[in-house]
């Protein structure tokens with residue numbers, strides 16, 4: 710029986726399209742539930758999959774852009790309530806990992822005087838949050854979970870490599886073609902990588918299809934999951950998938966919201 714599932718909660722950009730909205734992935738494994746990024750729509754997609762947000766143990770944030778973080782205050786507030794909407798005296802611990810600046814980011818949102826300062830007033834404090842500002846290298850080790858991080862070129866962004874139940878998963882977040890990401894993802898079982906735009910339309914610090922071919926060739930994942938598609942890809946997903954398949958040695962799948970990948 711599969712013990713590890715990856716649920717695609719968001720596979721697009723900040724601009725909603727038929728099958729895609731902002732980024733988030735849920736990884737379910739033998740010891741718990743992990744979120745990778747938490748863009749707008751994440752909480753609603755969890756609801757559609759009948760997964761209570763309080764069951765998330767760990768959240769790994771790649772960077773602070775709103776298409777990767779906007780549902781975080783909602784996740785924190787939900788944590789304060791039981792299933793009937795009554796107050797929870799002892800909310801479940803939530804571990805949040807992210808780049809330098811994570812503590813200040815959460816402070817500006819939730820501390821007394823923050824944008825949503827009433828959250829601190831409700832709880833007195835938010836000590837059920839465990840904030841981990843992480844650098845590079847091994848950033849978490851617990852039971853059969855190991856997590857490594859590297860910096861990537863995208864607004865103080867991080868990429869992660871998770872080793873869980875003997876499965877390795879690398880996750881780019883947003884990034885340009887970056888040697889550090891390639892080293893992190895070498896030989897991984899599953900590579901989740903962004904492909905924001907076709908090469909001719911590439912904008913900002915993102916990855917194009919041509920660059921992703923090179924990344925696939927060099928890292929050789931068993932499975933390449935392609936995400937963070939801007940509307941420029943709308944209706945061209947099959948073309949993208951075929952091109953990546955043809956030019957790399959990898960199995961390739963362009964994910965869409967609500968997909969479940971059984972590992």
Ligand SMILES: [Zn+2]
Nearest residue numbers: 772774863883
């Ligand atoms: Zn970004």
Ligand SMILES: [Zn+2]
Nearest residue numbers: 774776777883
């Ligand atoms: Zn993004």
